[in-house]
Amino acid sequence: MLKLRGATVTRWSSSLGRELRLLDGVDWDVAAGEHWVILGPNGAGKTTLMHLAGAMAQPSAGTVEVLGSTLGRIDIRTLRESIGFVDARLARSLRGNYTGVQTVMTGAFNTIILQARRLTPEHETRARELMGLVSALDLAERRFEDCSQGERQRLLLARALMAEPRLLLLDEPASGLDLPGREGLVAALVSLARDRPELPTVTVTHHLEEIAPSTTHALLLRGGRVLAAGPVAEVLTSERVSDCFGVPVEVSGRRGRWAAAVEHQPG
Numbered sequence: 001m002l003k004l005r006g007a008t009v010t011r012w013s014s015s016l017g018r019e020l021r022l023l024d025g026v027d028w029d030v031a032a033g034e035h036w037v038i039l040g041p042n043g044a045g046k047t048t049l050m051h052l053a054g055a056m057a058q059p060s061a062g063t064v065e066v067l068g069s070t071l072g073r074i075d076i077r078t079l080r081e082s083i084g085f086v087d088a089r090l091a092r093s094l095r096g097n098y099t100g101v102q103t104v105m106t107g108a109f110n111t112i113i114l115q116a117r118r119l120t121p122e123h124e125t126r127a128r129e130l131m132g133l134v135s136a137l138d139l140a141e142r143r144f145e146d147c148s149q150g151e152r153q154r155l156l157l158a159r160a161l162m163a164e165p166r167l168l169l170l171d172e173p174a175s176g177l178d179l180p181g182r183e184g185l186v187a188a189l190v191s192l193a194r195d196r197p198e199l200p201t202v203t204v205t206h207h208l209e210e211i212a213p214s215t216t217h218a219l220l221l222r223g224g225r226v227l228a229a230g231p232v233a234e235v236l237t238s239e240r241v242s243d244c245f246g247v248p249v250e251v252s253g254r255r256g257r258w259a260a261a262v263e264h265q266p267g
């Protein structure tokens with residue numbers, strides 16, 4: 001579903017007068033049915049990596065294969081139609097006065113404006129089905145701008161599923177959510193993994209507590225480089241996570257849920 005080899009992204013920094021490597025030689029494979037979490041400090045390159053995975057940017061060097069197509073060799077617009085993407089920018093750009101079900105239906109053609117004339121009753125049936133999957137059916141008639149952050153995130157998840165994506169990418173979907181909001185999102189991801197066992201997902205997060213128990217793999221990124229990637233229990237060790245964030249962290253995992261505690265030295 002995703003295959004990156006030596007993927008490198010560089011940008012010219014006029015303030016520094018040199019090239020910056022936002023991603024540096026990333027090798028990464030995501031197979032069908034895998035659920036990845038990406039962790040790393042601010043500026044590690046997580047969003048840059050998601051933009052490659054979402055065919056929203058091309059590598060400066062190396063190769064990126066998304067859903068079997070190599071970026072740079074194909075029309076990325078058609079490829080993007082097969083990818084569900086949720087990030088903070090999307091939440092801001094959607095119209096607040098749409099109802100929950102209308103918001104979800106904008107995902108049918110992945111547009112910001114509801115293409116009412118192209119919509120069929122089947123679209124609405126499907127939107128409501130997906131809202132049921134993420135426990136958002138009670139939001140069908142509520143205006144998007146009146147929904148809480150957590151409710152909005154669940155609607156955006158349903159929206160991202162509207163066009164039947166073959167890959168789902170979520171960049172910090174739990175940011176700004178309180179405990180019930182976060183748990184609602186985690187539950188939605190678990191239901192999704194059960195309902196669509198083949199659909200691979202990649203979720204960027206800052207907090208181990210936000211990792212859904214359906215997560216199968218983890219990737220740690222620091223300074224544009226992959227520190228570790230593989231089965232979640234092998235990657236999320238105290239040593240590796242401490243290395244990644246540059247602070248001593250004690251990681252604990254129980255029944256698929258994860259937590260991190262930083263040890264503060266007195267004095």
Ligand SMILES: Nc1ncnc2c1ncn2[C@@H]1O[C@H](COP(=O)(O)OP(=O)(O)OP(=O)(O)O)[C@@H](O)[C@H]1O
Nearest residue numbers: 011012013020022041042043044045046047048049
């Ligand atoms: N167009 C650009 N030109 C120069 N630098 C850029 C550009 N885009 C991103 N960067 C820099 O690249 C680095 C990686 O950015 P990216 O957004 O991928 O980080 P991130 O891991 O998602 O961070 P965060 O946790 O804060 O979201 C950052 O230092 C950022 O300032």
Ligand SMILES: [Mg+2]
Nearest residue numbers: 046047048171
């Ligand atoms: Mg980011």
